Amino acid sequence: MDQKSFHANEISKSFGALQVLDNVTLNVNPGEIVGLLGPNGAGKSTFINILAGYEKQDGGTVVVEGKPLDGLKPNARARAGIARTFQSGRLFGNLTVAENVALGAIGLGESGKVAHERSESILEILGIEKLSPHAAGSISHGNARLVGLARAVAAHPKYLIMDEPAAGLNEDEAPRLLQALEVIRKNIGCGMLLVEHNVKLVTQACSRVVVLATGILIFDGNPRDALNNADVKTAYLGNAGVH
Amino acid sequence: MKHGGVTKFSIQNLLGPIIVLILLTHFVGGASTSLQLVTQMALCLFVMVLALQVFVGNSGVLSFGHGAFALIGSYVSAILTAPVNIKDNALSMNQLWEPLVSPQVNIYVALVISAAVSGLIAAITGIFLMRLNGLAAGIATFALLGVAYNVFFNNKKIGPGSQALPGVPLIDNNWILLLLAVLSLILVYFINISRIGRTLRATREDAMAAPALGISIFKVRLIAFIISGAVAGLSGGMYSHVAGTFQVQDYYLEFTFITLSMLIVGGSASIWGALVGTFLITAVGQVLLMMEQDLPVFGIQVQIPLGSRAVIIALTFVAVLLWRSGGITNGKEFRIPKLKKIS
Ligand SMILES: Nc1ncnc2c1ncn2[C@@H]1O[C@H](COP(=O)(O)OP(=O)(O)OP(=O)(O)O)[C@@H](O)[C@H]1O
Ligand SMILES: [Mg+2]
Numbered sequence: 001m002d003q004k005s006f007h008a009n010e011i012s013k014s015f016g017a018l019q020v021l022d023n024v025t026l027n028v029n030p031g032e033i034v035g036l037l038g039p040n041g042a043g044k045s046t047f048i049n050i051l052a053g054y055e056k057q058d059g060g061t062v063v064v065e066g067k068p069l070d071g072l073k074p075n076a077r078a079r080a081g082i083a084r085t086f087q088s089g090r091l092f093g094n095l096t097v098a099e100n101v102a103l104g105a106i107g108l109g110e111s112g113k114v115a116h117e118r119s120e121s122i123l124e125i126l127g128i129e130k131l132s133p134h135a136a137g138s139i140s141h142g143n144a145r146l147v148g149l150a151r152a153v154a155a156h157p158k159y160l161i162m163d164e165p166a167a168g169l170n171e172d173e174a175p176r177l178l179q180a181l182e183v184i185r186k187n188i189g190c191g192m193l194l195v196e197h198n199v200k201l202v203t204q205a206c207s208r209v210v211v212l213a214t215g216i217l218i219f220d221g222n223p224r225d226a227l228n229n230a231d232v233k234t235a236y237l238g239n240a241g242v243h
Numbered sequence: 244m245k246h247g248g249v250t251k252f253s254i255q256n257l258l259g260p261i262i263v264l265i266l267l268t269h270f271v272g273g274a275s276t277s278l279q280l281v282t283q284m285a286l287c288l289f290v291m292v293l294a295l296q297v298f299v300g301n302s303g304v305l306s307f308g309h310g311a312f313a314l315i316g317s318y319v320s321a322i323l324t325a326p327v328n329i330k331d332n333a334l335s336m337n338q339l340w341e342p343l344v345s346p347q348v349n350i351y352v353a354l355v356i357s358a359a360v361s362g363l364i365a366a367i368t369g370i371f372l373m374r375l376n377g378l379a380a381g382i383a384t385f386a387l388l389g390v391a392y393n394v395f396f397n398n399k400k401i402g403p404g405s406q407a408l409p410g411v412p413l414i415d416n417n418w419i420l421l422l423l424a425v426l427s428l429i430l431v432y433f434i435n436i437s438r439i440g441r442t443l444r445a446t447r448e449d450a451m452a453a454p455a456l457g458i459s460i461f462k463v464r465l466i467a468f469i470i471s472g473a474v475a476g477l478s479g480g481m482y483s484h485v486a487g488t489f490q491v492q493d494y495y496l497e498f499t500f501i502t503l504s505m506l507i508v509g510g511s512a513s514i515w516g517a518l519v520g521t522f523l524i525t526a527v528g529q530v531l532l533m534m535e536q537d538l539p540v541f542g543i544q545v546q547i548p549l550g551s552r553a554v555i556i557a558l559t560f561v562a563v564l565l566w567r568s569g570g571i572t573n574g575k576e577f578r579i580p581k582l583k584k585i586s
Contacts, residue, residue: 052455078457086455092448094574099250103445106438107456112250155456 004065005029006051006082006159006191011060013046013215020046022215023060026193028159033185033192035202035223038212039236044195045087047212048163051193052084053077064159079108081158083190085148085165093137097123097147100136104154115154122150125187126180142173146180153184159191160184166198174201181205203227211235250436257432259577260518261425264289267522272417279417281529283485286420289521290427290478292505293514297431298471299503300511301440302464303447307499308372308384309475311391314494315364316357316476318395318402321411321489322346323353329410340400350412354423354480361476362469369468373461376450388499395491407490414484423481427474432514439466497553501528504560510570515577520570527559528552 006028013021020043028034038044049055051062053074062069069077083104092100098119105115123129126146131139136147145165152160166174178201181192196202202209203223211219211226213235219226226232264286272282291313299306322330323346330344348356372383395402402408414420434440446453446460453460483489501524509520531552533540563570 054451073459074454075457075459078455084455086452090449090452092445092452094448095444099441102250103441103453103458104456106441107445107453107458109457112438112441116251151456 006065006193007063008047008051009061009063011047011050011062012058013043013050013055014058020215021050021057024212024215024217025060026210026217026220028191028193030158030191031185031189032208033181033194033206035206035209036193036195036212037197037199037202037209037226037232038195041214042212042235043215044212045163048084048161048193048195051161052082075107078155078157082161083152083155083157083159084161085152085163087163087167089144089148091136091144091147091151094135096132097128097134097136097139098132100147101150101154104151105156108155118154118156119150122154125183126150127176141168142170142176145169145173145177149177149180149184153188153190156188157190159193160188161193161195163195164197165194166196166201174198177201178205199227250441252436253576253578255578255580256576257429259579260428260515262579263518263577264421264424264428268417268421280485281525283417283420284482285522285525286417286424287478287482287485288502288505288525289424289518290481291475291502292509292517292521293424293427293431294471294474294478295502295506296511296514296517297434297440297474298464298467299506300513300516301435301443301447302467304376304464305381305503306384306468306471307381307503308368308387308391309471309502310388310494310499312361312365312472312475313479313482313498314391314395314491316361316479317483317489317494318479319360319476320350320353320357320480321408321483322402323348323356324350324412324484325408325410325489326412330408338399339402343401350414350484354477354484357480358473358477361479362473365472366465366469369465369472373464373468388495392491392495402491403489405491407488409488411483411487411489413487414481420481420485423477427477428514430470431474434467434470435514439463439470443467501556504556506570508559508563508570510572510574512569512574513572513576515575516570516572518577519572523571524556524559528556531555 008024008026011021011024024047036044046055050057053072064080064082067080069080101119101122102115105118106112123132128143128146131143149165166177169177194202194206206223208221209223209226210217211232218231218235219229268282272279295309322343327345327347330339368387372380375383396405398404442458443463445458446463450460479494505520505524506517508524510516530540531547534545534547535549535552537544537546567573
């Protein structure tokens with residue numbers, strides 16, 4: 001394990017009798033984009049919630065750059081350099097797009113001026129600067145996903161966790177997301193954990209992929225190998241969520 | 244529906260409501276003796292609604308407890324300025340606690356102390372209240388009002404109990420009251436556009452997403468609650484120097500209902516909303532009061548049954564909640580138009 005990496009070690013979690021995560025260990029290195037695949041209900045969002053402090057694990061530890069995060073609240077983890085997006089978007093609907101993104105920096109204590117500049121430049125890099133003055137609740141679903149990403153990136157995080165950013169995107173929008181990820185990798189350089197159903201997107205965006213099935217990590221390796229792995233195929237068999 | 248709130252400093256946004264306030268004070272406040280008193284009271288209420296705006300408007304957490312801060316502010320200012328002989332006479336039968344009889348300070352020093360004491364009480368209570376959410380928060384703030392009211396209503400050692408403390412020196416000057424209102428407005432404006440205001444609105448919009456951006460909901464709510472409590476304290480203090488008395492009953496259920504109506508009807512997301520709500524409900528209330536008393540309104544005499552006033556204001560309140568949840572102003576600030584240069 002790299003001293004600078006984001007590391008989840010042997011994470012377990014049950015909801016009542018239902019074991020959702022079973023000894024899941026995952027490492028994301030600086031600047032690396034890791035894909036996390038898994039069918040519906042595999043425990044992906046639960047895992048993210050544990051990493052970001054929204055849910056408490058039953059066992060295991062989460063460490064960033066050698067510093068344990070266990071017991072820290074979500075806002076403290078954000079300050080430690082962990083940014084996240086939500087499966088359901090969760091933009092500040094009545095605030096403008098520019099303000100949504102600026103808040104990503106303001107929340108971490110940047111001045112209003114810096115936040116404003118960052119918001120402008122990130123929206124421009126993502127090619128959605130025209131949306132700035134619009135209320136975030138009024139823009140299209142595809143654009144909202146990008147704004148959610150922009151807001152998380154505005155914090156200049158060390159690690160960015162994304163919960164199905166491509167969910168609900170159409171054929172035209174998905175490539176824009178792929179582009180955005182590339183731009184973020186180049187400009188911010190943060191390590192990324194990309195949770196996705198969209199296998200195509202994951203294989204294109206990620207250098208490494210892990211597969212979660214009913215709480216157990218069944219694969220960790222090269223994206224191309226994942227597609228040919230027997231266990232992975234079985235886990236996905238008959239699952240309508242795979243494209 | 245837009246409850247966005249302003250984020251960048253704009254002199255036009257700041258001057259807009261100030262100019263309207265000056266015009267109202269000059270034309271309405273100067274029209275007659277009775278309108279002067281109504282205007283003075285409206286200025287006090289406006290400061291109270293500003294206090295509600297900065298906390299409730301930005302956080303989205305409804306507070307039924309701010310009457311407690313107005314009550315404390317009013318009490319502090321009254322007890323510090325009422326003449327010693329009045330405190331001695333009027334309260335001797337009430338066994339007022341000895342050390343409270345002699346203190347005498349200047350009205351304006353008293354107002355500053357009012358705001359400070361109310362802010363302090365807001366800080367102490369806020370440490371507990373600001374950990375609550377939703378319904379629990381509403382009920383707990385209501386409990387705060389209940390506790391404050393009952394402590395003062397029943398305890399004659401600290402104040403007049405159920406009676407009034409008369410002889411509180413008057414600020415019988417529209418312009419001084421206006422100045423206090425404008426200072427409060429400027430303070431609230433800068434809080435609204437500050438980091439506190441902006442992050443607080445983020446927590447209002449989505450309490451789950453805000454912490455992911457490093458925002459501590461507890462911390463920003465607490466800071467706003469303290470500032471809001473201090474401004475409410477100032478409002479209560481001002482009111483005691485307009486009414487010339489301090490009376491616990493003035494800051495209880497009706498006060499809480501009316502001031503929250505002003506905020507919601509005007510539009511809780513902006514200072515302009517606070518201003519429109521305060522003066523509109525004051526005006527409507529005044530007209531209805533005259534009708535209840537069978538007095539002519541602009542030469543026309545319409546009598547309505549006693550109690551209609553409260554019913555009509557309540558219905559307006561409900562109508563706004565149903566059909567225009569952003570209030571009359573719907574989150575907009577009033578801007579004075581830019582002066583065009585003639586070339
Ligand atoms: N708070 C909770 N209480 C009880 N059960 C839960 C809770 N949260 C999640 N679960 C259950 O845990 C399992 C994993 O859920 P999770 O949301 O982590 O899956 P996921 O991999 O993100 O699925 P999807 O692809 O549909 O988003 C599911 O069976 C879900 O019903
Ligand atoms: Mg999920």
